[in-house]
Amino acid sequence: MLIVLVLICAPAGAQSIQALSDRYDRAYADGRYELAYRAARDILESYPESSWWHFQGGAALARLGRNDEAIGYLERCAELGFSGVRSFEQHTGLDGLRELEAFERVLARVRANASERLDEFKAEALRHEPLVYVPDEEGDKRQRGLIIALHGTGMDGASMFEALRDTAEDAGMILVCPDALRPSGGGYAWTYRDESEWFVEHLIGWAAEAHGADPARVVLVGFSQGANIALVLGQTRAELFMGVVAVCGHYEAQIASGETPPAPFYLLTGARDPQRRTYNDARRDFLSAGGAAQLRVLSGMGHQLPSGAKALREFKRAIVWIDRQYEDRDD
Numbered sequence: 001m002l003i004v005l006v007l008i009c010a011p012a013g014a015q016s017i018q019a020l021s022d023r024y025d026r027a028y029a030d031g032r033y034e035l036a037y038r039a040a041r042d043i044l045e046s047y048p049e050s051s052w053w054h055f056q057g058g059a060a061l062a063r064l065g066r067n068d069e070a071i072g073y074l075e076r077c078a079e080l081g082f083s084g085v086r087s088f089e090q091h092t093g094l095d096g097l098r099e100l101e102a103f104e105r106v107l108a109r110v111r112a113n114a115s116e117r118l119d120e121f122k123a124e125a126l127r128h129e130p131l132v133y134v135p136d137e138e139g140d141k142r143q144r145g146l147i148i149a150l151h152g153t154g155m156d157g158a159s160m161f162e163a164l165r166d167t168a169e170d171a172g173m174i175l176v177c178p179d180a181l182r183p184s185g186g187g188y189a190w191t192y193r194d195e196s197e198w199f200v201e202h203l204i205g206w207a208a209e210a211h212g213a214d215p216a217r218v219v220l221v222g223f224s225q226g227a228n229i230a231l232v233l234g235q236t237r238a239e240l241f242m243g244v245v246a247v248c249g250h251y252e253a254q255i256a257s258g259e260t261p262p263a264p265f266y267l268l269t270g271a272r273d274p275q276r277r278t279y280n281d282a283r284r285d286f287l288s289a290g291g292a293a294q295l296r297v298l299s300g301m302g303h304q305l306p307s308g309a310k311a312l313r314e315f316k317r318a319i320v321w322i323d324r325q326y327e328d329r330d331d
Contacts, residue, residue, distance in 0.1 A: 017043060024056060028093075033063040051082035059093040070094075071102045078106050083113035086193040090236075114194060121181065121195045125202065130178035131161040133168050134211050143214035145173040145242070146207050148200055150226030152305070154185035163305050164221065167315040174213045176203055180226075189225060196229045197237060204240065219322055220263075221245040221315070223305045231265075231282065238263040238291075243322030245315070248303050250275040251282035261290035264325040266318040270301030292325045 024039035040057035044050060058073030074088075074097075088094065088110050097103040135144060147168055149160035157177035168175035178199065180188035190196045200220065207213035220241050222230030227249025234244035243264040265286050269276040279295055286293040298306075298314070306314050 017046065028060060033060045036060040049080060051077045051080035054080065055082060055087060059091060062097050063093050067097060070097060074106045078109040081113055082110055083117045084192060085110050085114035118194055124181055125199050128178060128181060130176050131157045133165055133175040135169060135172050143212055145217035146213035147173050147175045147219045147221055148203055149177045150190065150222040150229050152224030152226055153189045154187045156187045159305065163307055163311045164315060166312045167319065170316055171319050174207055174211050176207050178203060190229050193232060197233060200233060201240065217242050219243050219245065219319065222249065223247045234263040234265055242326050245318045247305060248273050251278040253281060253285055262286050264292040264322055266321055267293065267295045268314060268318060269297055270303060271297050271299045272302035294321055
C-alpha cells in the first residue's frame with residue numbers, strides 16, 4: 001500500500017489541495033462517501049495524472065455501490081502505474097468489487113506494476129548496510145533476541161539507533177536500524193507496504209545469519225510512519241514477532257486484518273500527540289482479536305521519539321512487558 005503521498009503543488013494551490021485531502025479523509029472515516037468522492041474528483045481536476053487519487057475516488061465510489069464508475073477510476077489508476085498492491089488486496093472499501101472480472105484484470109495490472117517496483121527496491125535493499133548493535137558475546141553462546149527499528153518520515157536509521165542503543169545493551173539484544181531507502185525530505189520514507197514487509201522479513205533472516213539473532217525472539221519497533229508499518233505487520237505477519245512497540249503511530253482499523261490473533265502490542269504515545277486517541281481503538285481491537293495489548297500515554301510528550309534516559313526507561317518497560325507475554329505463551 002502507498003503509505004505516504006507527496007503532491008507537488010504550486011504554492012497558491014497547496015492549501016486548497018490539502019483542505020480537499022483532509023475533507024476526503026474525514027468524510028471517508030465518517031462514512032460520507034459521496035462527499036469523499038467529490039473531494040477526490042476535485043483534486044483530480046488539478047492533478048488528472050494522480051494514480052493515488054484515482055484509487056481514492058474508486059474506493060469511495062465502491063462504497064456507494066457505483067461499481068462501473070469505481071472500476072473506471074481503478075482502471076485509470078492502474079494505467080497510471082499505481083503499484084500499491086496491498087491497497088488493492090486488503091482495502092475493505094473494495095470488497096464489493098472483488099468478484100467482478102473487471103476488478104481481477106485491474107488487480108493483475110497493479111500486481112505487475114508492483115512486481116517491477118519491488119524488484120528494483122530489493123536490489124537496492126540488498127546493498128544497504130543498516131546500523132547494527134551486537135552485544136558482547138564473550139562467554140555467552142546463546143542466540144540473542146533481535147530489535148528491528150523503523151524510523152519516521154524524513155528520518156533515518158540513525159535516529160532509531162540513538163534512541164534504542166542503550167535499551168538493546170540493557171536487554172542483551174541485537175539492534176538493527178535500517179534506512180527506508182525511498183528519499184523524503186532530509187531522510188527517507190516507508191512508501192510501500194509490500195517493500196516494508198519484504199525488508200523487515202529479509203532483515204530478520206540477515207540478522208540471524210550474520211549475527212546469530214534468534215528469529216523466534218524478534219521485537220519490531222516503529223516511530224510515526226514506522227509505527228504505522230509496525231501496526232500493520234503486527235497484524236498481518238504476527239508470526240514474525242515476539243512483540244511490537246508502536247510509538248506515536250496512527251491506527252486505522254480498515255487498513256489491516258490478520259487471520260490469526262495479532263502479535264502482542266505495546267502502544268506508546270504522547271498525551272499531546274494528535275493521533276493518540278486512535279490508540280484507544282487499537283487496544284480495543286487487538287484485545288477483541290485475541291491478542292495482548294498495553295497502552296502507555298506519556299504526559300507532556302507530543303508526537304516525538306523518546307530520547308536519553310526517558311528512552312531507556314520507556315523502551316525497557318516495553319521490552320519487559322513483551323518478554324512477559326512471550327513467557328506466558330510458552331507456559
